[in-house]
Amino acid sequence: MSDKVRDQYEAYPYPPRDPADEARRLIVGSPSSLLEINHYLFAGRRNFAQPFRALVAGGGTGDATIMLAQQLADAGGAGEVVYLDLSATSRGIAEARAEVRGLTNIRFVSGSLLELEKLGLGSFDYIDCCGVLHHLAEPEAGLAMLTDALAEDGGMGLMVYGSYGRSGVYLLQAVLRALIGERPLAEKVSFTRRLLTNLPPTNLFARNPVLRDHTGSDAELVDLLLHSQDRAYTVEEIAALLRGAGLNLISFIEPLRYEPATYLKDPVLLRQLGGVTPEDRAALAEKLAGNMKTHVFYVSKKPAADTLAWPDGPAAIPCLRVLDGAKLAKAVQRDLVLKGEFDGLPLKFPLPRLASAVLPWIDGRTSLGEIQSALQNLDPRQDWDHFKAQFDQLYQVLGGLNHLLIRYPV
Numbered sequence: 001m002s003d004k005v006r007d008q009y010e011a012y013p014y015p016p017r018d019p020a021d022e023a024r025r026l027i028v029g030s031p032s033s034l035l036e037i038n039h040y041l042f043a044g045r046r047n048f049a050q051p052f053r054a055l056v057a058g059g060g061t062g063d064a065t066i067m068l069a070q071q072l073a074d075a076g077g078a079g080e081v082v083y084l085d086l087s088a089t090s091r092g093i094a095e096a097r098a099e100v101r102g103l104t105n106i107r108f109v110s111g112s113l114l115e116l117e118k119l120g121l122g123s124f125d126y127i128d129c130c131g132v133l134h135h136l137a138e139p140e141a142g143l144a145m146l147t148d149a150l151a152e153d154g155g156m157g158l159m160v161y162g163s164y165g166r167s168g169v170y171l172l173q174a175v176l177r178a179l180i181g182e183r184p185l186a187e188k189v190s191f192t193r194r195l196l197t198n199l200p201p202t203n204l205f206a207r208n209p210v211l212r213d214h215t216g217s218d219a220e221l222v223d224l225l226l227h228s229q230d231r232a233y234t235v236e237e238i239a240a241l242l243r244g245a246g247l248n249l250i251s252f253i254e255p256l257r258y259e260p261a262t263y264l265k266d267p268v269l270l271r272q273l274g275g276v277t278p279e280d281r282a283a284l285a286e287k288l289a290g291n292m293k294t295h296v297f298y299v300s301k302k303p304a305a306d307t308l309a310w311p312d313g314p315a316a317i318p319c320l321r322v323l324d325g326a327k328l329a330k331a332v333q334r335d336l337v338l339k340g341e342f343d344g345l346p347l348k349f350p351l352p353r354l355a356s357a358v359l360p361w362i363d364g365r366t367s368l369g370e371i372q373s374a375l376q377n378l379d380p381r382q383d384w385d386h387f388k389a390q391f392d393q394l395y396q397v398l399g400g401l402n403h404l405l406i407r408y409p410v
């Protein structure tokens, strides 16, 4: 473990968070919401009221820890979250956030994920490791350590930097090293702010519209441009990293981002995609889009066929992760088009005819069978086959955008 990395996160805990904000909002995101964990890693069939052990490796100021612990507490209280980080300052902020929420299902541990075995924390059903592996001298060793701590039927949610979306970052880091050399971090920060206002407009970093994280705070600036150790990954490099660890890629988030047909509309070009493997499709999408500054993905020791939930029958319960079904139905009812944006790239997704009738029923409790019979009561033509064909089209879009997830009764 590098002392420089530890010193950086002691001085600039990341991301910057004020514990008092817990009184007014819960930060939710990907990976690690319980709905996602269930959908991508447990075929939608995990009962979170039963014991469930999660590790947040490199927990930082606590975003994933707090979200997971709150959702597990809401689900019935049997789950435990272990927070692990080598920065005491970050841990203090995460602990204060947990206290504001009154969460008692978190165990805070100080240490390195590279020493997991020695720490004797046991095995985990789920591991979150976001924005950490790419800061290790040997990410492969870190991932191997996490894989050893993962239960055989468990899974992980990971995030690493994306190479093409970070275009300009490593050139600017090199400029900074050459210009300002070694000096205290606080001085480096003010030099960096000077440099940022002096960049020629042709500079690759200045021209990269997706990199704006540094504008918010010094901690974000340090993380982006002054890190003593970071690297980025392409889709192919992620695939190689996972193969080396004996892990299977379950899904990138959002799945449609990693689908070249999201970006190509010309039918002649689209035909060329026939027979291209999912991994190659994802690699192609990354190169086409050019705007993926991070890669978020779920992995498992099991193949995706065993872990990914699918809306394959009337018992499936569709759940909207953050959207409200009734509001969404209203927003799309006129032209049946869902407008979205992937990091500065506006996109339009056509929805099926039945979308605005189905969406208000999606409340995370009502099954597909129940929705279908309610709709058939209003219109006898909505038999299961007709309904399911329409739902599948809706699912292709909303599932592909990671908005619509599936669970089964447990």
Ligand SMILES: C[S@@+](CC[C@H](N)C(=O)[O-])C[C@H]1O[C@@H](n2cnc3c(N)ncnc32)[C@H](O)[C@@H]1O
Pocket: 001, 005, 006, 009, 014, 015, 057, 058, 059, 060, 061, 062, 063, 064, 084, 085, 086, 087, 090, 111, 112, 113, 114, 129, 130, 131, 132, 135, 136, 223
């Ligand atoms: C960029 S922050 C990400 C924090 C958090 N995962 C998130 O996404 O909000 C990286 C965190 O990883 C921690 N870290 C770096 N190397 C580590 C190691 N070997 N073991 C445990 N934590 C580590 C740092 O202290 C820092 O808090």
